[in-house]
Amino acid sequence: MADILNIISLWILPVILITVLTTALIKKVPVYEQFTKGAKDGFKISVKIIPYLVAIIVGISMFRASGAIDILAKLFAPLLIKFHISPDILPLMIVRSLSGSGALGIFSDIANNSGADAYTTKLAAVMLGSSETTFYVLAVYFGAVGISKIRYALIIGLLADFIGIAAAVLVCSLMFA
Amino acid sequence: MNYIFYFLIISSIIIGACNGKLQDVINAVMTGAELSVKIAFSLIGIMAFWLGIMQIAQKAGVIKYISKLLRPITRVLFNEIPPDSPAIGDIAMNFTANAFGLANAATPFGIRAMEELQKENKDKSSASNSMCLFLGMNTAGFQLVPTTVIAILAGIGYKNPTEIIAPTLLVTAIAFCSAIIMAKIAQYIVNKKGENNG
Structure with a gap:
């Protein structure tokens, strides 16, 4: 049980990344531009x-x-x-x-x-x-x-x-x- | 919040003075302030990364899809926001990350969810019922595997550290459910009061 949970914990983020990027590719979303647009807020929020x-x-x-x-x-x-x-x-x-x-x-x-x-x-x-x-x-x-x-x-x-x-x-x- | 802040500072000074620890209390101002900035700055990079990924997820329609999937649950829990609000997707991502002990990823998701909830909020300086519920759910700290605790236990020679997983899960589930129930009760009382006054 614990082993299964550990494996899921390890894979959850990679799976999210693959799902998001692949879906974006299919829908022809400009990933790099959208990524940097969203990431810009990282600094703003942290300072806020x-x-x-x-x-x-x-x-x-x-x-x-x-x-x-x-x-x-x-x-x-x-x-x-x-x-x-x-x-x-x-x-x-x-x-x-x-x-x-x-x-x-x-x-x-x-x-x-x-x-x-x-x-x-x-x-x-x-x-x-x-x-x-x-x-x-x-x-x-x-x-x-x-x-x-x-x-x-x-x-x-x-x-x-x-x-x-x-x-x-x-x-x-x-x-x- | 005003009273809490006042209480923390004043009581610390008085108790510190009585204990002869006034110097420690004063030093704590310095170390506490430094720690706050350290925490905030250590968040910048990871926050930027996940906010970037979430922006892609939103444009690609992934968030909308997750929201749709969870609608039966969220419609009951977060009944004061529109059922198709992007907040739902962010809330779902936040809980997934929390459940698997990925605190670094959970924070940016949670903040995005708060921003979406803020858009639906009428009084921008005051927390809405949905925000209080979301916060309550988060402070209950729902996590499937307490990785840090297991690591420490293993480090000090605890024979079977994974045996704490089941009781921890049970306890955290109880706290989580009671947070939801209490938030819903509070929402009901507050709304009832509002009706009577209006």
């Missing part, structure tokens, strides 16, 4: 998202540097122990919505401290693998079209993250414990 990225990433970097996450982790630790989960995993639960590289770093720490085959490592792996950095996606996607009033988008993103955490705990306790 910078202000949004700076606002979000600086804010989150400051928040992480202040030690606020450790305080939050301590606050919620009793709750986790109630569910028989190691409190080591708490920083990951919080950071995975905030920073992708931060979450990877914390995950590596957990894996190294708990041991490769520990339950905590498995739970952390599932939690990290099933998440996307909500704040980053928000900054990039809304920044690219200049949206500043995000309405209920963040609430849904964070609620989905929370449901993901709860689901990870439940699924792992059924499968690995």
